[in-house]
Amino acid sequence: xxxTVLTPPKHRAPSxxxxxxxxxxxxxxxxxxxxxxxPSPAGRxxxxxxxxxxxxxxxxxxxxxxxxxxSALVVRRGISNDWVPTALPGLLYLNTVILLASSAxxxxxxxxxxxxxxxxxxxxxxxxxxxxxxxxGGQLLAWRELVARGVYLSTNPSSSFFYLLTSAxxxxxxxxxxxxxxxxxxxRRIVSAAKxxxxxxxxxxxxxxxDGLWIYLLLLLTVRS
Amino acid sequence: MAEAHAxxxxxxxxxxxxxxxxxxxxxxxxxxxQYYFLALFSVFVGLLLSILMRWHLVWPDxxxxxxxxxxxxxxxxxxxxxxxxxxxxxxHGTIMIFFVLTTAPQSGFGNYFLPIQIGAEDMAFPxxxxxxxxxxxxxxxxxxSSFFVSDGPPLAGWTAYPPLxxxxxxxxxxxxxxxxxxxxxxxxxxxxxxxxxxxxxATTLELRTRGMKLMRxxxxxxxxxxxxxxxxxxxxxxxxxGVLLLLDRVGGTSFFxxxxxxxxxxxxxxxxxxxxxxxxxxxxxFGHPEVYIAILPGMGITSHxxxxxxxxxxxxxxxxxxxxxxxxxxxxxxxxxxxxxxxMSPYTAFAFSVMTMAxxxxxxxxxxxxxxxLWGGRLxxxxxxxxxxxxxxxxxxxxxxxxxxxxxxxxxxxxATYFVVGHFHLVMGVAAIFAMFGGTFxxxxxxxxxMMNETLGKIHFWLxxxxxxxxxxxxxxxxxxxxxRRYSTFIDDFMxxxxxxxxxxxxxxxxxxxxxxxxxxxxxWSMFKGEKAGINPxxxxxxxxxxxxxxxxxxxxxxxxxxxxxxxxxxxxxxxKDYIMQDSPEVVAESH
Numbered sequence: 001x002x003x004t005v006l007t008p009p010k011h012r013a014p015s016x017x018x019x020x021x022x023x024x025x026x027x028x029x030x031x032x033x034x035x036x037x038x039p040s041p042a043g044r045x046x047x048x049x050x051x052x053x054x055x056x057x058x059x060x061x062x063x064x065x066x067x068x069x070x071s072a073l074v075v076r077r078g079i080s081n082d083w084v085p086t087a088l089p090g091l092l093y094l095n096t097v098i099l100l101a102s103s104a105x106x107x108x109x110x111x112x113x114x115x116x117x118x119x120x121x122x123x124x125x126x127x128x129x130x131x132x133x134x135x136x137g138g139q140l141l142a143w144r145e146l147v148a149r150g151v152y153l154s155t156n157p158s159s160s161f162f163y164l165l166t167s168a169x170x171x172x173x174x175x176x177x178x179x180x181x182x183x184x185x186x187x188r189r190i191v192s193a194a195k196x197x198x199x200x201x202x203x204x205x206x207x208x209x210x211d212g213l214w215i216y217l218l219l220l221l222t223v224r225s
Numbered sequence: 226m227a228e229a230h231a232x233x234x235x236x237x238x239x240x241x242x243x244x245x246x247x248x249x250x251x252x253x254x255x256x257x258x259q260y261y262f263l264a265l266f267s268v269f270v271g272l273l274l275s276i277l278m279r280w281h282l283v284w285p286d287x288x289x290x291x292x293x294x295x296x297x298x299x300x301x302x303x304x305x306x307x308x309x310x311x312x313x314x315x316x317h318g319t320i321m322i323f324f325v326l327t328t329a330p331q332s333g334f335g336n337y338f339l340p341i342q343i344g345a346e347d348m349a350f351p352x353x354x355x356x357x358x359x360x361x362x363x364x365x366x367x368x369x370s371s372f373f374v375s376d377g378p379p380l381a382g383w384t385a386y387p388p389l390x391x392x393x394x395x396x397x398x399x400x401x402x403x404x405x406x407x408x409x410x411x412x413x414x415x416x417x418x419x420x421x422x423x424x425x426x427a428t429t430l431e432l433r434t435r436g437m438k439l440m441r442x443x444x445x446x447x448x449x450x451x452x453x454x455x456x457x458x459x460x461x462x463x464x465x466x467g468v469l470l471l472l473d474r475v476g477g478t479s480f481f482x483x484x485x486x487x488x489x490x491x492x493x494x495x496x497x498x499x500x501x502x503x504x505x506x507x508x509x510x511f512g513h514p515e516v517y518i519a520i521l522p523g524m525g526i527t528s529h530x531x532x533x534x535x536x537x538x539x540x541x542x543x544x545x546x547x548x549x550x551x552x553x554x555x556x557x558x559x560x561x562x563x564x565x566x567x568x569m570s571p572y573t574a575f576a577f578s579v580m581t582m583a584x585x586x587x588x589x590x591x592x593x594x595x596x597x598x599l600w601g602g603r604l605x606x607x608x609x610x611x612x613x614x615x616x617x618x619x620x621x622x623x624x625x626x627x628x629x630x631x632x633x634x635x636x637x638x639x640x641a642t643y644f645v646v647g648h649f650h651l652v653m654g655v656a657a658i659f660a661m662f663g664g665t666f667x668x669x670x671x672x673x674x675x676m677m678n679e680t681l682g683k684i685h686f687w688l689x690x691x692x693x694x695x696x697x698x699x700x701x702x703x704x705x706x707x708x709x710r711r712y713s714t715f716i717d718d719f720m721x722x723x724x725x726x727x728x729x730x731x732x733x734x735x736x737x738x739x740x741x742x743x744x745x746x747x748x749x750w751s752m753f754k755g756e757k758a759g760i761n762p763x764x765x766x767x768x769x770x771x772x773x774x775x776x777x778x779x780x781x782x783x784x785x786x787x788x789x790x791x792x793x794x795x796x797x798x799x800x801x802k803d804y805i806m807q808d809s810p811e812v813v814a815e816s817h
Contacts, residue, residue, distance in 0.1 A: 050349040050431035057423040057457060064461030068507055072469060075506070076480060080498030154477030157498065164472065 048198040055202045059209050062172060066213065069168065070220060073161050086158045088221060089145040095138035096218060102131035103211045106204055113200060118191035125187060128207070129180045132173065139170055165217050173210050179203040239778035251351035252778060256358050257337030258672065263362060264329035267320050268658075269741070270369070274317040276738050279731040281305050283724065285714040298398065299377045310713035311380035312399050316372070318383030319407065322515065323414050324365050326657050330522035331456070332361070332421055334664050335449040337672060339425065341769040342443050344434025344786050344808075346779045349427040353420050360417035368410035371403040379404040382711075384508055385411075387481035387501045388488070391473040396488050408471045415464035418456050425453035434768075436788035440546075441807070443767045443792040444539065447546050448525025451553040455514045455521070458557070463511035466504060473499065480504075502567055509560035516653050517556040520620075521549060523660025524591060527613045529792075530667050531595055533765045534610035535602025536803055538793040541594040548587035548594075555584045565636045574633040581631040588624055592617065603796070607763070608682030612663035615690050616656050622694070623652025626701060641711075644704020647697045655693045662686070662744070669751065670758030674774045677751040685743040692737035696730050703727075766806050767792050 077083050109124030143166070146152075146159070153163045183190065183203055190196040240246050247255060280289060288303035299309030336354065340347055348354045371378040376398040381390035385407060394401030429442075429450040442450075469480040473496075481504045482496035532539040539545060561569060561577035595617045604610065626648040630636050639645060662685075669677045708715070708723050715724060761770040768786055769776070786808035794805040805811055 047431055050427045053427040053431055054350060054353075054423055057426050061419045061423065061457050061461045064458050065465045068462040068465030068510075069469075072465070072480060072503055072507065075503050076498075076500060079500045079503070082479075082484070082498035153472070154479070154495075157479060160472070160476075160478040160480065164468070164478075168468075 048195065051198055051202055052205070055205050059206070062209075062213075066165075066168070066217070069161075069165060073165075073220065076157055076161070080157070082156070083158055084156045086146070086151055086156060086162050088162070089142040091138055091142045091145060092218065095135050095142065096214065098131050098138060099135045099211050099214055102128045102135065103208050105131060106207055110200060110204055113191065113197060116191075118187075121191060122184070122187040125180065125184055129177065129184060132177045132180060132207075136170060136173060136177070139166055142166075162221060165221065169210070169214055169217055172213075176203070176207050176210050179206060249355060251347070251355055253336050253340050253348045253351065253354060254672075254776065254780075256354050257333055257335070259358050260328055260336060260361070261333035263358075263365060264325045264333055264661075267324035267328070267365060269745075271317050271320040271325060272738055272741065274313045274320070276734060277305070278310060278313050278317065279734040281310060281713060282715075283728045283731045295372065296377050298375075305713070306398075307713040308380055308398050309377065311382075311397075311711065312378040312403070314711065315380055315382050315385075315399075315407075316368070316378045319368060319411075320365075321654065322383055322519070323411070324361075324368075326519035326653065327414075327418065327456075327515070328361065329661050330526065330657060330664070331425075331449060331452050331518065332358075334445075334526065334661075334668065335425060335452075335522060336421075338668065338769055339428060339446055339449050340432065341772065341776060341780050342446050342767050343429065343432060343437050344768055344781070344788060345428065345432035346781065346785075348424050349432055350424050353424050357417040357420035357424070360413055360420070364410045364413035364417060367406050367413060371399070371406040371410075374402045374406070376401055377403055379407045381407075384512065385470065386508075387470065387473065387499075387504050388483065388486055391470055391482050391499075391504075392486065392488055392493055392496075393474060395491055395493070405471070405474060408467050408474070412464055412467040412471070415460045415467065418460045419464070422453040422457040422460070425449055426457065429453075434785055434788060437807075438788075440543070441788055441791050443525075444528040444542070444545055444549075445522070445525040445767075447549055448521045448523075448528075451549045452518050452521045455553045455556060456518050459511040459514035459518070462507055463515075466507035466511070469507075470504065502564075505564050505567060506560070509563045510557070512563060513560040514553075514556040516649075517552055519653050519657045520660075521552065523616060523657045524549070524620075526660045526664045526667075527595065527616045528591075528598075529767070530609050530613040530663050531598050531617075532793045532795060533667075533763055534605040534607055534613070535598050536605070536795045537598055537602045538791075538795055539594065540597030540600075541590070542791065542793065544590055545594055548590040551587040552584060555580060555587070559584065562631060562636070565633045566640045571633070578631050578633055582628065585624075585628060588620075592621055592624075607666065608677070608679055608686055609663045609666035609763075611683065611686045611690075612659045612666065615686065616659040616663060618690075619651050619656040619659060619693070622698070623648055623650070623656060627652060639704050641709055642704035643700040643708045643710050646710050647700030647704065650697045650700070651693070655697065659689075662689075665748070667763065668769075669748075670762050671769055671774045671776070673752050673755075674758055675751055675753075675755030676758050676762060677755060678747050681743055681747040685740055685747065688740035688743070689737055692733050692740065695733040696737065699726050699730055764802070764804055766790070766794055766804050768807055771806060771808055 105124045105127040109121050109128060112118075112120035112124055143163070146162070151159045153160055180203065183200060186196070186199075190200060239252075240250070246252075250256060250259075277289060277292065280287065286304070289300065289305065290303060292300040292305060293303045296309060299306055299312060305313070336348065376394065379385070379390070379399045380397055381400065381404060385404070389396050389400070390404055390408075392400070393404075429446060433439075433442075469478075472478045473481050477495060479496040479499035481501050482493070482499040483501065484497040484499075486493045486496065528539055528545060558580045559577055561573060562581045565574050565577075599614070626644065630639060630645060630648060666677055666682055669675070703723055703726060704710075706723060708720055712720075715721060715727070758774045760773060762774075763770070768788070771786060772781055788807050789810055790805050790807050792807055794800075794807075796803050797805055801811065
């Protein structure tokens, strides 16, 4: 009746347990996580690869939140005639430059880490943190400028979306700043242990994503249909 | 990230002390049970609400005891107001959809068994896992607290359409603080669901043991994995919709509320130009995938159980995985079929209609493969097996009426009637519940180390199986007759003659509700008094049946299994037993 084709067991030689685990992304092979080395007696560490995957998934979810906001904006702008564009404070462009600069310093920090220059790593990390905080401060000043002009959350749909998008982005960036503070506090251990570098990589992924997201939001808020 | 410094978060040392072990546990098995019991509590709250509704529907003058204690305003003297009926309906739907159907099959069983079935010691991120449970619990408590605020729970339905849900207490009792709590609860739930989904995906992709190729995953794992992806993409959108709705309610914005609205004889002048339809689009972009979030894990569990108790390999393993993927993908393309009556362009409606019917194809593939699995099998009719066959039956019965509703011209007539209520209760609600029962009877020995009572299980099955058909099949007839849904009484003369049908359904609802007490008794009695379970009482093949019942803290006591076989090697000619465990190095010659 039921016949099953059985594949003889394949005894793969245990792959050398590297810091990432897994042996690349394959479909049929022992792709993704499968195929790690023999379990260590102290329990198996979570492959650092998993952290990267987790971050990708978190970014996918965040992307969907902003995709939903975007479609809401496009529909809301197109559907009614009460949309009065809100003139954006010029400060936003300065903030944008600051945020871009923070991405650059974070990359410099990462390079320093790869090159084994621990001190420069920490310094560029501090610079990134300061620039990140400066961006948040700048956004708050931009809000104040709008408030001084009498533009509030409920003034107009365009201002509603402005406050919504800037605050949603700001909250996410604050999460990134939390991550940077974590890195700063652990800078020494990160320099000494190669395994810890994945945290830097993941934090950088998040930070650059927030940077790109802001550019996108700025375009969305400035481009008029 | 906080975990990166402690990569050995789940070494063998089990935490000592009650709090770390059972309350704030990082162990996926404890978290899975926490989710399960959260859903179990919720399902009884939801069931109680539905019984109150059925009671009031057919005996509108009856005074329901104790109800006036719960809500002196909503049910003065035990006689519920029409508004309170809507509140109960809203809470029934919200609790059942989010805290039962989304929670138990995915977060409950998935948390417990995904890591074991793939040969991992825990989920990828145990701390996030704990966090997602506690956020979900906070969401449930927030929702339930609306029963105890002054004007009661919200009445805008589980879909919370604006403007009703967006303009505040002027639109009815419960639309003040109650609706605020609803929105906050759902936003919290989204956060918990997103964290959980992220964890499931990373775990499935990264933590599989050696030899556990994707095409050797049990279909349960495939279903949890696909559901996690669907959840990750859809709950984010619901979260966004919830934020916008909350801003309309408390921030004075006009995303969803149009201008010049007259509610309860008052002109609302503080809004302008918003679009209620925008909310509907956002909501259903989540809402339709949500249907599959509820049912896909059930499909996985059913496939797993059917194969085991038919003693046959699952029919068409690859087709089963591809159809799961197809359903997951298509679920994002059909949300408009919930909005055929919203005045959408007939061309748009046609497109949504075609996509909706396209889902029938992978669904039919699954159904025929289940039947193909059963065909010629040496069936072992355990309670778990009965519930799984029941799942197939309910999925077919409820699914077929979906083909009617997928036609815009038919849906326009049936949309606001009991036809739709019958459809989704059978195909999504009860079918998923049957999968949960099946999963409970199948996995109980592993989770609690004892067997459940089969006699009680079968009595419970037959009462429930016959009962749910008796409740929900007549709803289709009522719908065709034009019986409107969401009404608390039927005073219109054309609905009066239908009252005997409603009485029939209500009586069966009480019977089915009572029958669930058998299950509860069986569950808790068996936990302490049931027959001791061995390692593999069902002669199953997947990895959870290679470890003691219940499994040790790190699942495999340090001996991580290596996988050599697919998950459904039953009835293998030439094998020592009639099945081969996934981690068995046994080689059997290919035979035809």
